[in-house]
Amino acid sequence: MDIPRYRKIQNMLKSKIQQGSYGVGDHLPSENQLCSIFNITRTTARKALEELQKEGFIERIKGKGSIVRERRKSLGLLNVKGFSEAVGRNVSTIFLQEPALRPWITGFPFPLTDSERQSPCIHFERLRTVGEDPVMLENNWFSGKTLPGFLQSGFEEDSFFKTLSKKYMIEIKGSEQELKALPANEKVSRLLKVKPSGPVLQISIRFTTCNPEFFIYSELICNTMKYPIGNRYFL
Amino acid sequence: MDIPRYRKIQNMLKSKIQQGSYGVGDHLPSENQLCSIFNITRTTARKALEELQKEGFIERIKGKGSIVRERRKSLGLLNVKGFSEAVGRNVSTIFLQEPALRPWITGFPFPLTDSERQSPCIHFERLRTVGEDPVMLENNWFSGKTLPGFLQSGFEEDSFFKTLSKKYMIEIKGSEQELKALPANEKVSRLLKVKPSGPVLQISIRFTTCNPEFFIYSELICNTMKYPIGNRYFL
DNA sequence: TAGTGGTCTAGACCACCCT
DNA sequence: GGGTGGTCTAGACCACTAA
Numbered sequence: 001m002d003i004p005r006y007r008k009i010q011n012m013l014k015s016k017i018q019q020g021s022y023g024v025g026d027h028l029p030s031e032n033q034l035c036s037i038f039n040i041t042r043t044t045a046r047k048a049l050e051e052l053q054k055e056g057f058i059e060r061i062k063g064k065g066s067i068v069r070e071r072r073k074s075l076g077l078l079n080v081k082g083f084s085e086a087v088g089r090n091v092s093t094i095f096l097q098e099p100a101l102r103p104w105i106t107g108f109p110f111p112l113t114d115s116e117r118q119s120p121c122i123h124f125e126r127l128r129t130v131g132e133d134p135v136m137l138e139n140n141w142f143s144g145k146t147l148p149g150f151l152q153s154g155f156e157e158d159s160f161f162k163t164l165s166k167k168y169m170i171e172i173k174g175s176e177q178e179l180k181a182l183p184a185n186e187k188v189s190r191l192l193k194v195k196p197s198g199p200v201l202q203i204s205i206r207f208t209t210c211n212p213e214f215f216i217y218s219e220l221i222c223n224t225m226k227y228p229i230g231n232r233y234f235l
Numbered sequence: 236m237d238i239p240r241y242r243k244i245q246n247m248l249k250s251k252i253q254q255g256s257y258g259v260g261d262h263l264p265s266e267n268q269l270c271s272i273f274n275i276t277r278t279t280a281r282k283a284l285e286e287l288q289k290e291g292f293i294e295r296i297k298g299k300g301s302i303v304r305e306r307r308k309s310l311g312l313l314n315v316k317g318f319s320e321a322v323g324r325n326v327s328t329i330f331l332q333e334p335a336l337r338p339w340i341t342g343f344p345f346p347l348t349d350s351e352r353q354s355p356c357i358h359f360e361r362l363r364t365v366g367e368d369p370v371m372l373e374n375n376w377f378s379g380k381t382l383p384g385f386l387q388s389g390f391e392e393d394s395f396f397k398t399l400s401k402k403y404m405i406e407i408k409g410s411e412q413e414l415k416a417l418p419a420n421e422k423v424s425r426l427l428k429v430k431p432s433g434p435v436l437q438i439s440i441r442f443t444t445c446n447p448e449f450f451i452y453s454e455l456i457c458n459t460m461k462y463p464i465g466n467r468y469f470l
Numbered sequence: 471t472a473g474t475g476g477t478c479t480a481g482a483c484c485a486c487c488c489t
Numbered sequence: 490g491g492g493t494g495g496t497c498t499a500g501a502c503c504a505c506t507a508a
Contacts, residue, residue, distance in 0.1 A: 063487030
């Protein structure tokens with residue numbers, strides 16, 4: 001395998017947290033316990049836990065241990081992950097435009113690379129709802145050359161990011177975001193059930209991936225009145 | 236000293252970047268060079284560089300080196316830092332309410348601890364401008380018991396966070412944020428020169444510090460039309 | 471081929487927390 | 490006092506980059 005050992009352990013612990021095997025406030029195995037369980041050194045065990053801390057799943061306290069954090073109810077952790085990892089369960093998604101080859105839009109706040117400009121992009125548009133409430137209008141664009149067969153096959157587990165990871169081995173490495181409060185235009189107002197010119201939050205994101213020439217561009221327009229956007233950061 | 240060696244090196248490199256000794260695209264010393272310069276092992280050198288990467292100052296590329304990143308023009312890196320570290324130089328600050336003991340406000344999205352509720356808080360309000368443009372209305376609250384003498388003495392280098400660090404040894408360890416697009420009320424509209432009910436971005440933040448019982452609560456209201464809020468995140 | 475960052479081992483000492 | 494995470498040493502092998 002070329003997946004590092006710390007990442008396997010990190011992913012295993014993450015699934016256990018997401019599935020509820022570890023609840024909020026629970027202690028994960030300590031560094032030394034991980035060492036003996038997996039036959040690794042503390043450096044490797046630490047790395048797995050540090051990554052989980054960076055992702056916001058746990059808090060690490062000297063003398064105490066690694067403790068599962070409370071996940072706030074807001075549309076959280078927009079930093080890197082997609083929608084479904086962020087909120088609870090009663091989330092649904094409607095495709096307004098199915099994935100297809102389309103020209104790049106202009107006016108996006110991040111510059112495209114030369115190689116991206118040379119050919120059209122794959123684009124799709126989705127409306128995300130929580131219960132009965134439409135909450136977010138989401139557009140995604142990326143170079144059409146990098147993901148062969150993307151238009152033919154569907155999403156894995158309805159998740160764009162899981163599809164990238166499982167089918168194309170593309171992992172998100174980071175993101176740049178730009179936040180703007182805007183008045184809703186007619187379309188946004190209708191779809192998100194905001195009154196005309198009512199305030200909506202526009203989040204423009206450029207995701208960087210393990211392929212240094214492949215970026216994903218997203219624009220999220222959010223009705224934050226009922227579901228504010230949550231966000232955590234650790235040093 | 237109780238400041239770890241990797242942090243000293245990290246801070247030294249950070250100052251050099253901020254002062255321009257290392258420009259965008261320049262290579263920082265490699266891990267091995269740092270080892271021999273400072274007589275440390277690679278673990279320590281790596282830690283210093285990894286922290287700079289987390290803060291968004293450098294990018295680390297296998298086979299190439301640690302390269303100073305471009306800083307975007309938007310009000311960047313709101314994740315953890317204050318205002319002055321984010322934008323360029325022509326930033327000014329007006330106190331609308333000087334620091335004083337005041338009762339806690341209600342309706343803040345983060346719950347206060349019992350110990351915080353028991354006594355009034357220190358609060359101040361500032362208006363931040365870039366050039367001629369008022370850009371952000373900032374309110375800060377924190378427990379009045381933890382920072383003796385705060386009301387008597389001024390800010391170091393006009394920076395709240397530097398004052399915390401230098402006078403009280405309080406370092407920011409992380410933050411939780413909540414983002415909302417709101418219509419401007421009369422006061423905000425007047426101060427930020429937004430039309431009445433025009434959209435503004437409200438960022439509510441709870442900063443966690445090295446003192447686990449001391450939090451700083453901030454509310455930023457931003458006119459994002461001309462200066463969007465920028466944000467970076469790395470895994 | 472030499473240099474870079476990424477991963478990993480096998481130890482060590484420390485401050486801090488809890489009992 | 491025993492366990493936890495935080496820091497650090499002194500090595501090693503690897504994949505990747507650039508000359």
